[in-house]
Amino acid sequence: MTSAARLPRAFYAVDAVTLARRLMGRHLVRLDADGSRRVGRVVEVEAYLGVNDQASHAFGGRRSPRNEAMYARPGTGYVYFTYGMHHCMNVVCGEEGVPAAVLLRALEPVEGLDHMRDQRPRARRDTDLCNGPGKLCAALSIDRALNGLDLCDHPYLFLEPGTPIAASRLARRPRVGLGDAGAWKDKRFCWYIRGHPCVSRP
């Protein structure tokens, strides 16, 4: 355990590129009914910049019940269901009413690995528990019921300061899995820890 203080609202009230860098090394904490903790250290993220970003769910100002959380205040969690079977979690940033967010793509398991393994029975190695956006949501039992949650004031899901990451270990590359996102698909808006075994594409 590294820290008990959850990150404040101001931490999230920045643009998506800044928040992407800031989130690296932080701890995503999931408390359970019995008080036990599942904790993962953020090792890979992607920034989605907003209405001008062709890869964003809010491109062109799109707004629907599905992505409504992107328009909420910074520190809100945007959890959506995709491919008919997976959930992905974003952290909303910037200012309220302006859709921008950072997708959590991979975590390094830190605490509660037994519980994570229960939720991810197919994972052969512990490095496979949270090495993808759908996998980390499964490992931490994050689903649509949590969409729109306030990470600054939620009883069992939030972020803690965690441990910093040396700048020399930080790398960036184009985002993963985008279809035709025009010029935006090649922008290097994915950050990850170079050589880390828990990133989705080492």
Add this chain to the structure above:
DNA sequence: CGGCCGATCAGCT
């Protein structure tokens, strides 16, 4: 290890 493919469904055209 890399590529292909099926699962499964919400949102969009």
Add this chain to the structure above:
DNA sequence: GCTGATCGGCCGA
């Protein structure tokens, strides 16, 4: 109807 901010099984090298 089709596609997707995915995953895991199966195939071949």
